[in-house]
Amino acid sequence: MSLLAQASEVAVSTPSVDWWGVMPLLLLAAPAMVLLHASSLLPRVWRGFYTGVTIAIATVAAGFALGLWSRVMDPDRGPFSTLGGAFGVDGFSVFVTVLLCVSVILAALLADGYLKREGLEGAELYVLLLLSASGGVIMASANDLIVMFLGLEILSLAVYVLAASHLRRFASQEAGMKYFVLGAFSSAFFLYGIAMTYGATGSTSLIGIRTFLVENTLLDNSLLLAGLAMLLVGFGFKVAAVPFHSWTPDVYQGSPSPVVAYMASGVKVAGFAGLLRVFYVAFSSERTEWQPIVYILAVATLLGGALLAVVQTDVKRMMAYSSIAHAGFILLGVQAASSEGTGAALFYLAAYTFMVAGSFAVISVVSRKGDAHSSLEDFKGLSARNPLLAAAFSVMLLAQAGVPLTSGFFAKFGVIMAAVESRSYWLALVAMGSAVIGAFVYLRIIVAMYMSDDHADLGVGPDSDAGEEAALGVPATVWAAIAITVGVTLLVGVFPGLITGLARDAVPVLVRAAS
């Protein structure tokens, strides 16, 4: 309608742009493009240059996002939207932006040592990480379902390539192909969901949809329900919820470890950000319709992830199933459909970002050249070979199990409290059961690292060069990543107030365009 009105006038009015509001997004995407072109024009530079530049870009973007935080938290100014109301800036989007920048920084730290070890060149991995994160920022800020779709695709297309980025490993290319085929499949469902929602409500704008649903009672809401279900399929795939999880173990096992660290942290954060924004905010009046579906998804994800992790023998696959179980815990917060639930989910995502990045830092080192030694056998006797690495991995695994004095405890506590407050008692019980089963998996890895005495045979297989490989050279950047993640996990475990307050303030809101 508004487009028609504009077309009849001579001058086309363009929406105003609040440049400060979109600055974190621009600071991620534009320098990434420059970096890509510079890397192809410049002669080969020192390897660490790209890592340093990537970390600097992500740090500056996070810094600008933190600047926005004080602006949106200021009661006089508050959240705002720009670009014709399609791009919202609120505490929620700022929180998620900072998390995505953190996961890019951690993945870049891991990538430096990884690329050197595998003999891979170039800046592409870093550029794709930054572009993917910019897609995640768009998802967290989208006030329109089409913008959400564009963000989802920018996020995903970069990650498909990242998964396949190891040129000499067929497993990596297989992971990329599987991820791409299933990802494109789920994107098509997501888009069909948008089309049906558009047909049912007459708008793709989240504000338009919410206004329509609040003001009108649909006599026949089957179209809307079909749309909701298909949107849920799209998000469920991105966050690896159980009926849509089948890609996760293969892709986690085949992809380069630094990429998996980003997939498990950044992609999950962005997926949940989009899920919360669409369902908790835009479809808040329909919560009685979607809460039961999310309830069932959460139960299936909690049990499926935890139970299937038990039978795995490969640590990367165990981590894949454990990341599925973690998605189930975060779904608890989504299912609550309350500001407590949203805050708990955001806290969980923040804690999980550090836990999983630290875990894959250790796995990446232990997998050694070729990224192939990630079975439980390869972790046997790690405490004797590298006590510090084993200790760091233990902290990460205990945090994932939800042991007190780690951030994982408060993360699980928060989402279960949110479920109890929304009277989903059975769901809370299932979550606790899943945590117990999950603890078995994590303890199994710890037992292998500490209580196994057959580490002497490590690296003396028929085709391994025993001496230097068994020593496990750990690059300084990986130590830095491990120090950051262990430090944050323990610090937040002792002082959870550092993040809980921020997560509670970061509730998503919708703001109309200024004009």
Added chain:
Amino acid sequence: MTLLAQIVTPNWYLVLAAVLFTIGAVGLLVRRNPLVMFMCVEVMLNAVNLTFVSFSRALNDLGGQAVVFFVMVVAAAEVVVGLAIVVAVLRRRPLATADDVATLKG
């Protein structure tokens, strides 16, 4: 002509789009040639485009037609990435079908 316009309502196009979407989805699941699988994804995306245009006509709202351009751009980008991955796979394993690409399992 006017008679035909009265008979053929936007609902016809919605049903056609749903049929096309189903053909694409089923095709992706049953076909094993990677290239044909990508074609099926394209069919699904274009079925959604048809849905958007039909709703746009039914609701008398141009927004749905603008969406189609975004979807076309995304579909093109998706083909670029998808074909690159397929070429990378087929260079390592010529004439591979989706069933042959199965080294990862557990």
